[in-house]
Amino acid sequence: MDRFNPKLDLSVDEHTGGIRAAYLRVRNGTVHETREVAEGRAFADYDAQGLLLGIELLGPCTAEEWDLLSAAEPEPVRRFLRGSPPRDLMLIASPAS
DSSP states (O other): OOOEEEEEEEEEOTTTOOEEEEEEEEEOOOOOEEEEEETTTEEEEEOTTOOEEEEEESSOEEHHHHHHHHTTSOHHHHHHHHHOSOGGGEESSOOOO
């Protein structure tokens, strides 16, 4: 199924109120493959046809990494993906190596 169906789920630390993780669902579907797209920080779920279903953010990602994930998506999906990540999970500069 390739119908755009956006949803943002957040996991929040109950003691600090800080965001621990975010999942940005793009489409409904059954996950066939999960790819690590930013070492230990971001994972993308794809269906059997290779359509992006959603992205899980566990740590800060750069804007460049985020743009690579959304580059092949239609404009509504790109807008959702680029505009939805919590600021706590986005970096302006590349992470330290």
